[in-house]
Amino acid sequence: MDGFLLIDKAGGVTSHDVVAMARKKLDTKKVGHAGTLDPxxxxxxxxxxxxxxRLLTYITDGKKAYEATISLGKSTHTDDKDGDLIATAEVEDLSKISEAQIYAQIAKFVGQIKQRPSSVSAIKIDGKSAHARVRAGESVDIPARDITIYEINLSEIRNLKTAIEIDIEVICSAGTYIRAIARDLGEILKVGGHLTALRRTLVAPFTLDQCSAITKAELIPISTLVEKIFPIRKVDLAQAREISFGRTIEQNSQSGPVAALDNQDNFIALLENKLQGAQMVAAPIVVKGAEQ
Known part of the structure; x- marks a missing residue:
């Protein structure tokens, strides 16, 4: 049983919960996900x-897109609405913030920037996730890392009695934390900020309109989606046999991982060029059936 499930995750459940549901639904333990979503x-x-x-890592590293709502005026220890309140701004301070200021500061996030992930992220520190360390009462300081934000579009600003709500759309690199944008914007404007809503609309190359609830999602064969992720190489019967034994074949015409399909368009393996002696060959790095 090999393939992909494209899920529209509901709120209130973890990514691991969805994996557990899929394992039960398909009666198999071998299920993983590409990129954690907060509950x-x-x-x-x-x-x-x-x-x-084995192919998920190539999806995890791709572009992401989100729709989010930031609330200015309060800070939480998780940088989102599920966290404990740690600071509240004066209403007078909020009233001094203009829409022009918000637009100007949001624009500064676009490009390659350094971002300090939230202390309750899934990032591992000495083998243990940051959020698990925080829950255990530890103080966690994660160094800033390079990320790229390709676009931030601000679609609406709402001035409420004790907060300013901002709706944004973000296209960004893997490793970007939208909660951190909310936190950092609040710090820049000196009123605090946190995330109140987050919806992921793209895990490149897969979009929200391709997804279904876990109860309705159907397993999609690898061969149906693989061309959206990798260049394709058709292999003949003799080449497929060599690959199945873990042997190399003639080099790929493209660099990087290439998906090998047989003449019935079945996924056979992932191939990558490597130097073998003085000769460049295509070596299998993932082979269907090799671990079954």
Whole structure:
């Protein structure tokens, strides 16, 4: 049983919960996901089943897109609405913030920037996730890292009695934390900020309109989606046999991982060029059936 599930994750459940549901639904233990979504977040969650779990890393590293709502005026220890309140701004300070200021500061996030992930992120510190360390009462300081924000579009600003709500759409690189944008914007404007809604609309190349609730999602064969992720190489019967034994074949015409399909368009393996002696060859790095 190999393939992908394209899930529109509901709020209130973890990514691991969705994986557990898929394992029960498909009666298999070999299920993984491409990119964690927080419990409050909804939207695109790509699951790999069987040998497709070995392909998830190539999806995780791609572009992401989100729709989010930031609330200015309060800070939480998780940088989102599920966290404990740690600071509240004066209403007078909020009233001094103009829409022009918000637009100007949001624009500064676009490009390659340094971002300090939230202390309750899934990032591992000495083998243990940051959020688990925080829950255990530890103080966690994660160094800033390079990320790229390709676009931020601000669609609406709402001035409420004790907060300013901002709706944004973000296209960004893997490793970007939208909660951190909310936190950092609040710090820049000196009123605090946190995330109140988050919906992921893209895990490249998969979009929200391709996704279904976990109860309705159907397993999609690897061969149906693989061309959206990798260049394709058709292999003949003799080449497929060599690959199945873990042997190399003639080099790929493209660099990087290439998906090998047989003449029935079945996924056979992932191939990558490597130097073998003085000769460049295509070596299998993932082979269907090799672990079954």
């Amino acid at each position: 409050m977040a909804t939207g695109v969650l790509v699951l790999g089943v069987g040998i497709a779990t």
